[in-house]
Amino acid sequence: MRxxxxxxxxxxxxxxxxxxxxxxxxxxxxxxxTCPSGYNKIQGDILTSSSLYAHDGVExxxxxxxxxxxxxxxxxxxxxxxxxxxTGPDQVIIYDTTLRDGTQGESISVSCGDKLKIAARLGEFxxxxxxxxxxxxxxxxxxxxxxxxxELSPQVRKKLVAFGSTxxxxxxxxxxxxxxxxxxxxxxxxxxxxxxxxxxxxxxxRASPENNLEMIRDSVAYLVKQGRRVFVDLEHFYDGxxxxxxxxxxxxxxxxxxxxxxxxxxDTNGGSMPWEVEEITKIVVDRFGVNMAGVNGVTVGVHVHxxxxxxxxxxxxxxxxxxxxxxxTMNGIGERTxxxxxxxxxxxxxxxxxxxxxxxxxxxxxxxxKLSRFIDEVxxxxxxxxxxxxxxxxxxxxxxxxxxxxxxxxxxYQHIDPSIVxxxxxxxxxxxxxxxxIMGKIKEAGxxxxxxxxxxxxxxxxxTAILNRVKVLENIGYTFEGADASVxxxxxxxxxxxxxxxxxxxxxxxxxDQDLDSVSRIxxxxxxxxxxxxxxxxxxVRALNLIDEEAGNFTDHLEVSDGDGPVDAxxxxxxxxxxxxxxxxxxxxxxxxxxxxxxxxxxxxxATRVMIDFRDVERDLTWTTVSVDRNVISASLNALIDxxxxxxxxxxxxxxxxxxxxxx
Numbered sequence: 001m002r003x004x005x006x007x008x009x010x011x012x013x014x015x016x017x018x019x020x021x022x023x024x025x026x027x028x029x030x031x032x033x034t035c036p037s038g039y040n041k042i043q044g045d046i047l048t049s050s051s052l053y054a055h056d057g058v059e060x061x062x063x064x065x066x067x068x069x070x071x072x073x074x075x076x077x078x079x080x081x082x083x084x085x086x087t088g089p090d091q092v093i094i095y096d097t098t099l100r101d102g103t104q105g106e107s108i109s110v111s112c113g114d115k116l117k118i119a120a121r122l123g124e125f126x127x128x129x130x131x132x133x134x135x136x137x138x139x140x141x142x143x144x145x146x147x148x149x150x151e152l153s154p155q156v157r158k159k160l161v162a163f164g165s166t167x168x169x170x171x172x173x174x175x176x177x178x179x180x181x182x183x184x185x186x187x188x189x190x191x192x193x194x195x196x197x198x199x200x201x202x203x204x205x206r207a208s209p210e211n212n213l214e215m216i217r218d219s220v221a222y223l224v225k226q227g228r229r230v231f232v233d234l235e236h237f238y239d240g241x242x243x244x245x246x247x248x249x250x251x252x253x254x255x256x257x258x259x260x261x262x263x264x265x266x267d268t269n270g271g272s273m274p275w276e277v278e279e280i281t282k283i284v285v286d287r288f289g290v291n292m293a294g295v296n297g298v299t300v301g302v303h304v305h306x307x308x309x310x311x312x313x314x315x316x317x318x319x320x321x322x323x324x325x326x327x328x329t330m331n332g333i334g335e336r337t338x339x340x341x342x343x344x345x346x347x348x349x350x351x352x353x354x355x356x357x358x359x360x361x362x363x364x365x366x367x368x369x370k371l372s373r374f375i376d377e378v379x380x381x382x383x384x385x386x387x388x389x390x391x392x393x394x395x396x397x398x399x400x401x402x403x404x405x406x407x408x409x410x411x412x413y414q415h416i417d418p419s420i421v422x423x424x425x426x427x428x429x430x431x432x433x434x435x436x437x438i439m440g441k442i443k444e445a446g447x448x449x450x451x452x453x454x455x456x457x458x459x460x461x462x463x464t465a466i467l468n469r470v471k472v473l474e475n476i477g478y479t480f481e482g483a484d485a486s487v488x489x490x491x492x493x494x495x496x497x498x499x500x501x502x503x504x505x506x507x508x509x510x511x512x513d514q515d516l517d518s519v520s521r522i523x524x525x526x527x528x529x530x531x532x533x534x535x536x537x538x539x540x541v542r543a544l545n546l547i548d549e550e551a552g553n554f555t556d557h558l559e560v561s562d563g564d565g566p567v568d569a570x571x572x573x574x575x576x577x578x579x580x581x582x583x584x585x586x587x588x589x590x591x592x593x594x595x596x597x598x599x600x601x602x603x604x605x606x607a608t609r610v611m612i613d614f615r616d617v618e619r620d621l622t623w624t625t626v627s628v629d630r631n632v633i634s635a636s637l638n639a640l641i642d643x644x645x646x647x648x649x650x651x652x653x654x655x656x657x658x659x660x661x662x663x664x
Contacts, residue, residue, distance in 0.1 A: 085299045086324030087289060089316075092355045093325040094346060095231075095301065096122050097131040098375065100141075100163050101339055102329035112143045114378050116151055122330075123156030125371050126359030127342075131161040131327075135185045136178030145185040161231070162187045166194045166219040169207045173218040182223065189229040192219055194255070196266070197240030198247040209247060213254045220258035231262040233303055233327075238265060238272040241280050249287065256288055262299040262325060263288060267314060270307025270337065274317040277302065285322030301325030304340050306332060311340035312388075316348055319355065330375045331387065343372045344388040347421050369422035389421045396426040426484075466490060485614075485623035485646040492649070501648045502543040502578060504641060505556070509566045509633055510536045536562050537569035541577040555581060567593065567636045574640055587618040588647050595632065610635040614643045621650060 086093055099115050102108065110118070115132060122130050132148070133141030148160060162185035167176040182190045194216045195201045201212040216232070223230050232255040234240075234248070241248040252263050265281060281302060289297040302318035302325070304311045315326045326349075332341030347368065350360035359365070372390040376383045385392040395418040405412035410425065418424050513534055540558045559577040563569030571590060578585050592613035597606045609628045615621070623646055627638035 085289060085297050087285070087299075088319035088321075088323045089349065089353050089355050091324060092319050092349055092357055093129065093299070093301070094127045094342065094357055094359055095129040095131065095161075095325055095327040096127045096330065096342060097163075097303075097327055097339065098122070098329040098331075098333065098342075100131045100133050101327075101335070102333040104335040105333045105338060108333060108379055108381070110379055112140050112147065115140075115144050116147060118375060118378055119148065119160065120152055120156055121371060121374055123153070123159050125367055126357075126361070126364045128159065128358050129161050129189060130156070130159045131163050131191055134163045134178075136164055136181035142181070145187070149186050158188060160187045161189045161191050163191050163193070166192055166215040167222075169205070169211055169215060173222045176219075179219060179222065183226050183228070187228075189231065190223055191231040191233055191264070192223070193233045193235050194219075194251065195236065195240075196234030196248050196251045197236035198244040200236050200240065213250065216251060217254045217258045220255055220260050224259035229261050230259065231264055231301070231325075232260045233264045233266055235266050236268045238267045238277060238280055239269060241283075242276075249284070252284060252288055256298055260298060262301055264301035264303050264325065264327060265318070265323070267302075267304040270305030270311065272304070272310070272314060273308075274310060274313045277304070277314045278317040278321045281318045281321035281323050289322055289324075299324045301327060302340075303327035305334065305336065306338045306340065307336060309337075311338070312344045312348065315340045315345050316353065319349060319353065331372055331381070331384065331390075333379075333381070341387070343368060343390045347389045347416070351416055351420065365420055366422045390423060392426070394418070395423055486625045486627075486642050488649075489625075489642055489646060499544070500645060501582065502541055502645070504574075504637070505540040505542055507537065507539040507570065507573075507637065509538075509570060511566055512536075534564060535566045535569040536560065537566065537573040539570065539573040539577055541574070543578055543581045545581050557581075566633050567640075570633070570637055571640055574637075574644060578644060582648055584618075585644060585647060587616055588644065589615050589617060590643075591615045591622070593636075598628070605630060608632040608635050610639045612636075612639045612643055614647065616647060616650070619650075623647075623650075 099110070099118060103110060119130050119132055133144055135142045135145050145160075145162060148157060152160075162182050164178050164182045167173040167179055173179055182192075195205055195212050198209055201207055201209055205212065207215070220230050220232060234251055234255075237248060237251075240251075255263060263284065265284060267277065281300065285300045289300045300323050302315055302323045304314040304318070306312075311328070311332065315328060319326060326340065326342075326345055328340035328342040328345055329338070330342050332338040332343070346357060346359060347365060349355035350357050350365060369390040372387070373383055375381075383392070386394070388394055395414060397413060410417070414425070511534060538558070538560045540556060542554050542556050544553060545555045557577040557580065559573045561569050561573035561576055563572050575585055575588070590612060592611075594611045596609045596611075598609055599606045607628055607630050609626065610632065611624055611626045613622065613624050623643070625639045625642035625646065627635045627642070629635035629638065
């Protein structure tokens, strides 16, 4: 341990007195006295909860301490100060590596522009550090760090981290190209991977144990000398500790002595169990983190993979043992089975462990679900509907008993209020539903708004009828769990006075082709020889006229449209027939079309389930409809009709009249 001179202590105290609340987490420099867990430093070298303490000749009164809880109440921020190590679980730094480790996942690739968008969004959300790539490994990451200096805000730039490795063996650190790239990246912080497993050093790196220690020491010391904040990711550390604990700890000691600001312990192969992570992390924290007297130490972090499905549990266990930093990725993306999912780690720490996080202040957690889906959208990934906290099914309730209990208290089957993380409760309708599932949907549809007791009884009867219909339809292949719009329409149609805004009177589809040889047809299309449509749809629609009252309540429209296929032609013809009386439909687009054969053993006469996803680009709304038929064209048209009818209800519900209301 190195003592701090009175002069440095004075400078440190002065800097603290001038420090205002910070928006980003700062990591300690090594060997600096700090405040124990639960307190923030006001002045002096060391703070504890006792009446008087002394360190290097500086005495501190207990009145110079104040609880971090008090500070949070006063400022609504969490300020981790430079030169103050962070110790979990009370305080935890969130380090995002989506743009580096996350992009190592299969089929994941993002452009430089997309990385800039995601980095800006992560900074806005409040993560403390954003690891954006390895500038010494590929041109895209090099381009990112160059553009980041001019295209990202100063607040976000302060959070950026450049990733690299220790110098190559048998290479001087000042001559190592990738070390030079780290310096030239322009970031205040660099994260360096180093081997923490003796077997990996000798058999994979093909270096001597001593040589590996020299590589760590030289690289850290050089980057510290260049004025960089240095985090050291000790690769394979947990496995390395189990293999040779003494050498693994020696790697830590060398990094700390060279000036590292944080030691990050990695479960690279993802095979460690939570109790192992907790035990080993505690050993490292006790030796290199803040000790019992609150003197000296560095921040210890964890970086774990999900090969055994334990990444979130291991991250939380590490924090419980004193780790003050968690590295992970949004949505848990990453190599093999992924990294620790920060969309689960962050709310777990904030809501269940009561950790103080920068990204959990100022209602930032409310943006977590949108952030998760934004990253999936930019990376062209399909969102995991079952993802904890942020998945569409995270707060979805299907069983009838569960939904009945939820009506009495949301706490009966929810661990948190979903709105805290920007999600929402959903009641699913299926053959497993009870009447309360349907009543919940009826309430969502607004049918019970201001209803009298007699009307409620009537809707209870209708709910039973709707439930029976759902069970019959699901028995023939329907599925309503992902098609809320179809359920909504079923409820409206159960009202005797409901007046649909349009009706398809009849339709026909003609499919034609010029060449039935599949190979030559494809080749011809590539050459641009077949530019004509392959299908033509004719449709007659009777629509409620909401524009020209003199024309009467309903007007008929006959439209013809060509398309690349029968469904495309039908969708185009239906839209053209409805837009004159319902112009809002011009903003509706089809975003997905899924077909599933339900009884393939019946070959070409099999029943087909069609699900269509819609989006209102003007209002940014999405919905899904479903239909089943042995005629795939009929199933598709029914789903299209439901989709457009639902769009009109959402956009013009004040004009969606019930005849019984008009009679009144």
